[in-house]
Amino acid sequence: MRLAEWTTGSPCDPDNIAYCHRCKPRDLPSHVYRSAWSTAFHKAPGCKALATAQESVERRGGSPSEPVGIHVGVAISSGLAPCLHCFPNFKGRA
């Protein structure tokens, strides 16, 4: 299954499951990282884009939250987009 297809949450052909674990594209990890305020999820908690965003939260007087690991299906179904820095192959929702 292609990444753009899988991330839309459409059920896979063989199993008829949305965000099917078996059909998950190989370049997508099963757990990703997000922080409380983020609109994107990241492959690694140490992502450069995540760190930069956290700095700008601090600069605006907010307190950045620690990145937490969540299941990738949960991340996508709650409306988060893949970080383009972490997932350069992702071309957006089809």
Ligand SMILES: [Zn+2]
């Ligand atoms: Zn499947």
Ligand SMILES: [Zn+2]
């Ligand atoms: Zn990232």
